[in-house]
Amino acid sequence: MTTAQDDHSAQSLMLSFLGIYLLDKDSAVYSGSVIDVFARVSVSEEAVRSTLTRMANRGLLTRHRQGRRVYFGLTDRAAQVLGDGARRVWRTGAVNRDWDGNWTMVAFSLPDSRRSDRHDLRSQLIWAGFGLLQNGLWIAPGIKDAAAIVEELGLAENVTVFTAQPSKPTESLDLIHKAFDTDAIAARYNEFLERWDNRTPLPSAPDDLARQLVLHTDWLQLVRQDPYLPAEHLTEDWPAIRAEKTFQELAAQYETTATAIATELIEEIRVER
Known part of the structure; x- marks a missing residue:
């Protein structure tokens, strides 16, 4: 069998596993169980242990010990991330049939000394459905809660957010293609x-x-x-x-x-x- 890691990182598979089998449950799962599950998609024990440890260190998982066994549960932050993913999968759908004609626009300028902040903001904007229209200006169809992204990253003073509709000669189709x-x-x-x-x-x-x-x-x-x-x-x-x-x-x-x-x-x- 071709290994799952040829196509996906162990963490991507782990997020799917946790979203299906641990989200909305007050439970923690034994690490050995996770290893057994992931063997079915050819992810090694070492990769599973490394992924669990890394996610725990990032505040996504909690550790619980019973004797010599270690169990991993979700933090509130992880539950929020997985819940958002579940909504994207099951509720939002793959095609926007209810667009109201509005666009959310985010403009920002961050110096090279804040490259990390700039990277985090871009990553969050892409996850939220924004595309780069031109240097420093990102757009997304519909009304988006860009304020939540900006506030979470502590960049409110560096970002301008507004909603708008295109005017001729600009058309929405032009914005999409750009x-x-x-x-x-x-x-x-x-x-x-x-x-x-x-x-x-x-x-x-x-x-x-x-x-x-x-x-x-x-x-x-x-x-x-x-x-x-x-x-x-x-x-x-x-x-x-x-x-x-x-x-x-x-x-x-x-x-x-x-x-x-x-x-x-x-x-x-x-x-x-």
């Missing part, structure tokens, strides 16, 4: 379809638990990179529509079997966050 690489977005969805929309998706996987983890990781990475563009400005055969249907059908197909396997493998304890 700020977003629609060909690259479509190509990512087509790659997803090539992998999953066939008679035997991921044939090298040993079972539905492995398929479930890779499927969810594939899809979450897709929607994290998708700016959720207005449907009225996309082609009728926009591949995100078919890709979303494929994801939902396969996720439902794998759920029962994958959950049964996970129940056998995963050892949990009850904890309080």
Whole structure:
């Protein structure tokens, strides 16, 4: 079997695992159980332990000891991150059919001495669906809570946020093509379809638990990179529509079997966050 790490980092797979099996539960999972689960997607014990430790050090996981065993639970911060991912996967959808014609615009200028802040802001803007229109000016369709991003990073004094609608000669379609690489977005969805929309998706996987983890990781990475563009400005055969249907059908197909396997493998304890 091709290793999962050929396509995904261990942390990406870990976020999928935690989102499916630990989110909304007051539980912590035994590290040995996680190792057993991840062996199914060919992630090594060393990589699992390293990922768990790194996420704990970043304040995403809590450690709990019972005898010689170490269990990992979610912090409030991790629950927030995973909850946001779940909303993107299950509620937001892959295509924006309710656009109101408004654009949120974020302008900022940070010196080279604050390169780290600039990188963090750009990363958060991309996650929120913004594209770079021109130097220092980012845009996203719809009304976005850019203030939350700015305040969390402590950059309120360096950023200007406003909403607007384009005026002639500028059209919304022009903004989309300038700020977003629609060909690259479509190509990512087509790659997803090539992998999953066939008679035997991921044939090298040993079972539905492995398929479930890779499927969810594939899809979450897709929607994290998708700016959720207005449907009225996309082609009728926009591949995100078919890709979303494929994801939902396969996720439902794998759920029962994958959950049964996970129940056998995963050892949990009850904890309080």
